[in-house]
Amino acid sequence: MKNIINWGTLLCFLLLAACQSGPTNLPILGNKDEVDGKTVYHEIPDFAFINQDSAAVTNATFAGKAYISDHFFISCPTICPKLSKSMLRIHDRFEKDEELLLLSHSIDTKYDTIPRLKKYANSLGVTSDKWHFVTGDKQEIFDIAEDYFNIAMDDNDAPGGYNHSGRLILVDENRRIRAFCDGTDPKAVDKFMDDIDLLLKEMRTPKT
Amino acid sequence: MQKVTLSFFLLFSFFALLNCNQKPYAHGKIMYENFCVNCHMEDGSGLIGNIPPLAGADYLTKHADQLACVIRYGLEGEITVNGKKYSAPMAGVPQLTDVEIANIINYINHEWGNDNGYTTITQVKNQLKNCQ
Numbered sequence: 001m002k003n004i005i006n007w008g009t010l011l012c013f014l015l016l017a018a019c020q021s022g023p024t025n026l027p028i029l030g031n032k033d034e035v036d037g038k039t040v041y042h043e044i045p046d047f048a049f050i051n052q053d054s055a056a057v058t059n060a061t062f063a064g065k066a067y068i069s070d071h072f073f074i075s076c077p078t079i080c081p082k083l084s085k086s087m088l089r090i091h092d093r094f095e096k097d098e099e100l101l102l103l104s105h106s107i108d109t110k111y112d113t114i115p116r117l118k119k120y121a122n123s124l125g126v127t128s129d130k131w132h133f134v135t136g137d138k139q140e141i142f143d144i145a146e147d148y149f150n151i152a153m154d155d156n157d158a159p160g161g162y163n164h165s166g167r168l169i170l171v172d173e174n175r176r177i178r179a180f181c182d183g184t185d186p187k188a189v190d191k192f193m194d195d196i197d198l199l200l201k202e203m204r205t206p207k208t
Numbered sequence: 209m210q211k212v213t214l215s216f217f218l219l220f221s222f223f224a225l226l227n228c229n230q231k232p233y234a235h236g237k238i239m240y241e242n243f244c245v246n247c248h249m250e251d252g253s254g255l256i257g258n259i260p261p262l263a264g265a266d267y268l269t270k271h272a273d274q275l276a277c278v279i280r281y282g283l284e285g286e287i288t289v290n291g292k293k294y295s296a297p298m299a300g301v302p303q304l305t306d307v308e309i310a311n312i313i314n315y316i317n318h319e320w321g322n323d324n325g326y327t328t329i330t331q332v333k334n335q336l337k338n339c340q
Contacts, residue, residue, distance in 0.1 A: 077299060081247045081255045088256070123257030186250070 026170075026178040026198050030149075043175040044147050049105070049134035052117040057103070057132050059175065066199055067101040069169045070183060071145050071152045073108035074120050078158075079166040082184040086168060088124055089186075091131055093193055099173075099203055100196065102131040105145070107152040108160075109138040149180060168192060172199055236315025239308050243301050244316075252320040258296050260289035263320035272324070276309050276332045277339035306332050 030042025044059070051057045068090055072080040087102055094100045106112035112120075117133040135141075145152035148169045155163035168183040170192070178199055181192035240248075244262075248254050252263030260267065267289045268275065282300030286293055304312070310332040317324035 078246050081259055082249070084258075085249060085255050120258075125256065184246075 025202055026195055029177045029180070041176050042147075044171055044177075045144070047136075047140065047144055049136035049141070050114065051128050051132040051134050052114060052121045053128045054114055055128065057134050061132070062101060062103075062171070062173075064173050065099050065101050066170065066172050066178075066196075066203065067103050068196070069103045069105070069148050069150075069171060070167070071105045071107050071141070071148070071150050071165075073106050073160065074112050074116060075108065076160045078160065079184050083166050083168070084124065086183045086186070086189045087131070088126070089189060090168075090193060090196070091126055094196065094200075095130065097200055099200055104131070104133045105141050105152075106133065106135050107138075107141055107145070109135050109141065149177065170196060170199060173203060233311065233315035233318055235308075236311035236313070237319075239304070239312045240315050240319075243304070244312070247298070252316070252322075257292075258294070260287070260292070260294045262316050263322065265289050265322075268317060268322065268324050272327070273335060274339075275313050275327075276306075276335040279304065279309050279312060280336060281339055306336060309336075 028041050032042070033040040046059055047057075049057045068087065070083055070087060072083050074080075084104075087104065091102055106117060112135055114135065117135060121127065121131065121133050142152045148167070148171075150167050150169070151163065151165045153163050166183045167180050168189070169177055170179040172178050179192060179195035181188040181195075183189065247259045248262050252261055252265075254261040262268065267287065271278075278298070278300075280300050280302060282298050284297040286295045288294075307329060310327060310329045313327045313332065316322065317327065
């Protein structure tokens, strides 16, 4: 009888342990293509924008690094303050992790000038070593939003004149999207930060 | 007869007690979640450097007689909250009724550890007559 209890306890323990280990790698998201028998994943295309310090920001800025991308605008009265707050939480938690950067695209290219972006970054207490606030050609910013599974467009009926979705996107060092979340939901952001941890772990594991 | 009165009294106390356990500013909370939470956040903390907090904000007591005007007509220009300066403009929410404004004020004055006293509908109406 005692034996059964002991085995039972052990089994329960093992089951619990199995539960907790969870997935070790994040999936690669987006449409896949088969080209010459090889799988081609969705990748972020080439881009060239300008950040709050008037420096060029391109794919090369993120070479060997993962980054979080979002789309926002400074005067946005709806979801943007929450997005910025979530980005700020991620910034603070991963401040020391050099492999992770942040990239916020302004979709209000008319109003959000470089000095205004600079002021916004300063007010949040962040710098372009870690967090780029970029502007550029409006159509390019709208177009790349789609590559990040986001929506950005002019909409005179929307508060502030733009319609956009509040997703935060995790891109790996190979330009591939590995996770995303609703940036206005603090609980979703908690889970998303666990995903970032997983990716950082993957990046730090020597490839065999 | 006395028995009836007594049972009524008991019944009444029972419901009064039930009410005690509920959050008293439920309507204000819903209004807050619809009109304010995007900027001032669920926890009333605002956004550092941009949007002032409501949780623990000295502004709420120092400018208690202007809160209704802020909510209806918005706020522009530099203000100081808990020693920090803010200058982004806040748009008003003109579609809120006097009662809804009173409910929001009472909610933010009693949430997140705030304890700033009760604002009556008459006070709100008087304030709104004198907004600049």
